[in-house]
Amino acid sequence: MNKNKILYNSQNVYDLIKDNTEIIETDNNVIFTPSAMDIIKSKGIKIVYKKDIADNCGCSCVKDDSTEIVKQTIKILVNKLNITDEKIIKKVITEVLNRVNL
Template sequence: MNKNKIVYNTQNIHELINCNSDTIYVPSNVIFTPSAMDIIRSKRIKIVYGDENCNCSSNDIADKNNDTAEIVKQTIKILVNKCNITDEKIIKNVIVEVLKRINS
């Protein structure tokens, strides 16, 4: 198990919110700064740690958001667990690039 902690700040939260506005999927070793938690609470965003599954809705918009969230979740999992990448800037950049290429 990876004991290294990843710190998410307000910038990370804003970028993750752009990916999926209802739920944020993060590895189990993520720690949020207090200001990041304020944003999460104010927007009523659910945080899903580790391997928890999301509840998928039947409408297309929810399905698309869940697909995007799953992509983000799996990308983070691969970067952290398989590649041992814990630098939040690198993780953020990889996620942004993956989503750009998928959506283009």
């Protein structure tokens, strides 16, 4: 784990926010101050910690050829359906990959 943390506050959080940003994907090395979180929430943006969801999914089936399918499935579940429960995400990803024979 990288010990160098990145801190976003109310002044530099706009570096992450682009036009029509709906989601900010980040990892555990990023820290948001409460004021930065207020700005993010006020714009209706969700934060997804990639390592938390993708790595903790527990899917042993994640391979190079299926990585994009997993990423897009997680994105749909989190952004469109507001599903963040890791157990549900794991079940859905497993089912999707089984159905596309990966």
